[in-house]
Amino acid sequence: MASHLDTNVIPPSRQREAPRSGLTWIGQSIKRVEDPRILTGNGGYIDDLKMPGMAHAAMVSSPHAHARIVSIDTSKAKALPGVIGVYTGEDLAGVVDPCPSFASPPVPQHAMAMGKVRHVGEVVAAVVADDRYIAEDAAELIEVEWEVLPANVDIEASAAATGDALLHPDDRETNVALDESFSFGPVDDDFAAADRIVKRRLRWHRSSAQAIETSGVVAHYDAYKGGYTIHCNSNFYNFIPFVIGGSLRVSPGELRIVPVLTGGSFGSKVFSHKIIILTGGLSRLAGVPVKYIEDRLEHFTNSDSHGSDRLYDAELAVDKDGTFRSMRFTVMDDYGAYLQFGVGTHGNAMAQVTGPYTIGSFGMRVMAVLTNKCQQGPYRGFGSEVTNWVMERMVDAAADELDRDPVELREQNMIQPDAFPYMIPTGNIYDSGNFQKVLAEAKQMFDFDDWRAKAKAMRAEGRCVGIGLATCMERSVYGPTEWWSLNNKATPGFTLTSTPEGITARIDPSGKLFITLHSPMVGNSPETVVTQILAERLTVAPEDIVFNYSDSQTGFNGVGPQGSRFTAMIAGACVSASIKLEERLKRFGAHMLQRRPEDVELRNGMVAVRGLKDQEKSFAEIALTSSFFRLSFPDGEEFDSGLETTAVYDHPLSTDPDEDRKHLGIFYPIVGHICHIVAVEVDPGTGKVEMLDYAAVHDNGTIVNPRTLAGQVWGGTANGIGTTLSEQFHYNADGQFTNPNFAEFAMPTANEMPRNFNLGHVETPSPYTEYGIKGGGEGGRLGAPSALTSAIENALQDYGVKIAALPVTPPVLRGLIRDAEKIAAE
Amino acid sequence: MMKTAISFTVNGRTREAFVPPRMLLSDFIRHELELPGTHVGCEHGVCGSCNVIVDGKAVRSCLMFAVQADGSDITTVEGYSTDAGLHPIQQAFWEEHGLQCGFCTPGMLAAAKELLAANPDPSDEDIREAISGNLCRCTGYEFIINAIRSAGKAMREADIQNTLQPV
Incomplete structure (x- = not known):
């Protein structure tokens, strides 16, 4: 291990439940317990909610990318019958403060623009009316006078912008919000010693998750009843509600955020603070409960959830024999007009930036560039999907330059199975893995050698058929240092190191296990996972477990589904809660059986005497007696009535970043591995890509529910296919967002998915989490773009086409083929 | 108005x-x-x-x-469902994990009902075509296709003719 990592000591494992075979419920594809209510239309999404006296909001959005607001005339709108109120940014600022920001120093943002707008779609005025139709009518009557400013659309141009083109001239005289350089290990020495430096300029374009449900809020401000009650489809409602309370100018005691079933997030609804603050403020101003549901256009242009938009100048230092020595890059990222999460997406990527390979050092310069676009937010991968692609592009480039087989080159540099836990140059560790096994399974499933021969034969017939293979990492279970570890050391910001997950469990007098979750359901399977783990741990029947979701006032320590953390973290909380409940069940049960607690065990929902068949008491009997018959038990608080516990699980394995940032500490250590292999045929005349065969093997440690995990892999892969082949936000020179709708932003339909998709799993349990579970929510999107890009390039090898930017839509591919033909003709 | x-x-x-x-x-x-x-x-x-x-x-x-x-x-x-239980298409979506967040699901169910009413034994390509006008961002569609195939089979076996009414 390199010496810069000497101070980063791996803490001991806190695992209590060892991975093992022969489990009853963990590992079974049980049907999801969430589904019946959803399938019958009773899910309870945000727009399903109605409150007495509820009014509806509609927004006036900026048509300009960058403009000063000269004046706003709301008189006609206010005069429309049915309108309750019309409000501008200045009005809203009377009741709310600027939005919270994780960036340090923050880039100030208001929930409604004040003074000027910085992207198309930014809200400048709002109408609250009796119904949405009237609200939208009134919004059209609002007249805004603008003074248009120069729009920043291009990353490099914006980084050099001055004068009127500056987005935040009061705060900074540049559009570069952060520019930091890092060297993890002897990068310069390694580059100097290498035989060859492979260089590529790589571009990853902007898109976003676009869950089928948009963001929405129902807010009610009632000064006399104690502040705000806010229903919303945010993931993050229970972790830092006080931050939102700060913007709403209320104490946490005056803010109750209530979760709803969320119609998909993929990261896009992790925080959603702006719409909460906006709608909350409108309710306070209008004096009525207010519902505001983004329409699709607003979700595209203003929901603060755009994905990565990066330009890399990357270098890989390799030796003649193919050994990777070091990697470094400069990356400019177009964050849009604001910077809500700082450069957290780059912090995230540091978890696995060197991929599955033994690379001794790594260096980076990261520049966060502000432009006149909606700001970035999380999207499945949170930045690591891009670095996975960059790493795999660089390996393919190295194979090209060294004239090596790209698969053999990967195998040569792969971390060996006996090297875990393995610390990468940034200081994060890979807890466990067997990359060779994953690769072997994928090759076998794909019939790799056979396919290579077939593809060669097809190319000989003049068809553009190719194969791509990617071996990528899937970090899971994040620690929050990723939010701030890349910040300037002088202004590190809110140096958070906790990401806990909690659970409340109660056995009621009927014997049912009532569970309160402190994080919402967003399309993941929280109830199913908890059912399986608690049924396993407490020997109860799954149908005896009942679920509820806390709000921000009754809740406790829930960070929610993000960063592929929820399953592993809630499993930890379930084990903690089970240990506590088991102790109480045994104490009460043993007393009822006239035994000592150490003589009894849990068996099929009973407390039973070890080794004896009929000496047992059901959980229901024990719960009933302990709840209602206090005098049946001895004095002493250990026999306080009822069976209830709240348990929390803290991050299982993290360390602080080094003070001088020689390393970033351990922050994302529960690491899975992915191998995707795909065969494609490209029609060189149209640029259309058809996937002929697809194999994906994922290692997510111990699997709780194979079918729900498969659903995540499938869905993530579909997202990755879209990212690679079709999804891109387009802007013209004026900063107009030209395709913010489902007709022109082309997400894959069933027809665009591969017909032959084979999914396999390898299970290398984590030594650090309960039962060895790893997260698996992002893997598809973390692997598909690399494999598919590689396959397309392979298919077009006779043209000499090189792919350096995504997506490769049909017109883009046609352009690349045309350019290649021109070069060949010259 | x-x-x-x-x-x-x-x-x-x-x-x-x-x-x-x-x-x-x-x-x-x-x-x-x-x-x-x-x-x-x-x-x-x-x-x-x-x-x-x-x-x-x-x-x-x-x-x-x-x-x-x-x-x-x-x-x-x-x-679609009755007090007696889920419609066979809903049941198949449940068994085959044809939904995650569930937001697109009612539209998918409607497309599936229309398809199976006209074509009780559709091929996978028929199913893809029938749901190609429905976007799902969660599932990648594979389990939805499985669910509709499986629903068709269950309905054929139970001799359910008119899929457009509750059963």
Whole structure:
């Protein structure tokens, strides 16, 4: 291990439940317990909610990318019958403060623009009316006078912008919000010693998750009843509600955020603070409960959830024999007009930036560039999907330059199975893995050698058929240092190191296990996972477990589904809660059986005497007696009535970043591995890509529910296919967002998915989490773009086409083929 | 705004209402009839989440005005299941993990009902084509296709002919 990592000591494992075979419920594809209510239309999404006296909001959005607001005339709108109120940014600022920001120093943002707008779609005025139709009518009557400013659309141009083109001239005289350089290990020495430096300029374009449900809020401000009650489809409602309370100018005691079933997030609804603050403020101003549901256009242009938009100048230092020595890059990222999460997406990527390979050092310069676009937010991968692609592009480039087989080159540099836990140059560790096994399974499933021969034969017939293979990492279970570890050391910001997950469990007098979750359901399977783990741990029947979701006032320590953390973290909380409940069940049960607690065990929902068949008491009997018959038990608080516990699980394995940032500490250590292999045929005349065969093997440690995990892999892969082949936000020179709708932003339909998709799993349990579970929510999107890009390039090898930017839509591919033909003709 | 009288059947019940002529059928179903199972994803006719069955056809309720439904027979997701249990298509979606967040699901179910009514034994390509007008961002579609295939089989075996009515 390199010496810069000497101070980063791996803490001991806190695992209590060892991975093992022969489990009853963990590992079974049980049907999801969430589904019946959803399938019958009773899910309870945000727009399903109605409150007495509820009014509806509609927004006036900026048509300009960058403009000063000269004046706003709301008189006609206010005069429309049915309108309750019309409000501008200045009005809203009377009741709310600027939005919270994780960036340090923050880039100030208001929930409604004040003074000027910085992207198309930014809200400048709002109408609250009796119904949405009237609200939208009134919004059209609002007249805004603008003074248009120069729009920043291009990353490099914006980084050099001055004068009127500056987005935040009061705060900074540049559009570069952060520019930091890092060297993890002897990068310069390694580059100097290498035989060859492979260089590529790589571009990853902007898109976003676009869950089928948009963001929405129902807010009610009632000064006399104690502040705000806010229903919303945010993931993050229970972790830092006080931050939102700060913007709403209320104490946490005056803010109750209530979760709803969320119609998909993929990261896009992790925080959603702006719409909460906006709608909350409108309710306070209008004096009525207010519902505001983004329409699709607003979700595209203003929901603060755009994905990565990066330009890399990357270098890989390799030796003649193919050994990777070091990697470094400069990356400019177009964050849009604001910077809500700082450069957290780059912090995230540091978890696995060197991929599955033994690379001794790594260096980076990261520049966060502000432009006149909606700001970035999380999207499945949170930045690591891009670095996975960059790493795999660089390996393919190295194979090209060294004239090596790209698969053999990967195998040569792969971390060996006996090297875990393995610390990468940034200081994060890979807890466990067997990359060779994953690769072997994928090759076998794909019939790799056979396919290579077939593809060669097809190319000989003049068809553009190719194969791509990617071996990528899937970090899971994040620690929050990723939010701030890349910040300037002088202004590190809110140096958070906790990401806990909690659970409340109660056995009621009927014997049912009532569970309160402190994080919402967003399309993941929280109830199913908890059912399986608690049924396993407490020997109860799954149908005896009942679920509820806390709000921000009754809740406790829930960070929610993000960063592929929820399953592993809630499993930890379930084990903690089970240990506590088991102790109480045994104490009460043993007393009822006239035994000592150490003589009894849990068996099929009973407390039973070890080794004896009929000496047992059901959980229901024990719960009933302990709840209602206090005098049946001895004095002493250990026999306080009822069976209830709240348990929390803290991050299982993290360390602080080094003070001088020689390393970033351990922050994302529960690491899975992915191998995707795909065969494609490209029609060189149209640029259309058809996937002929697809194999994906994922290692997510111990699997709780194979079918729900498969659903995540499938869905993530579909997202990755879209990212690679079709999804891109387009802007013209004026900063107009030209395709913010489902007709022109082309997400894959069933027809665009591969017909032959084979999914396999390898299970290398984590030594650090309960039962060895790893997260698996992002893997598809973390692997598909690399494999598919590689396959397309392979298919077009006779043209000499090189792919350096995504997506490769049909017109883009046609352009690349045309350019290649021109070069060949010259 | 002036309202127009309409009468229609929804999930087997005859109803009458006064609606503004510009009110979308999707908004009418969700907010006036208070049947929230019909979801609105894009309001421009692409995503298919708002599909409902109108006179035997799966239609985009966001592209139809409520007044156009005058005299129609409408079935929404709330009308698929009965007290006896889930409709076989819903049951198949449950068993085959054909949903994650569930937001697109009512539209997918409507597309599946329309398909299986016309073609009780569809090929996988038929299924893909039938749901190609419905966007799902969670599943990657594979398990939805499995679910519809499996629903078709279950319905053939149970000899359920008219998939457009509750069973």
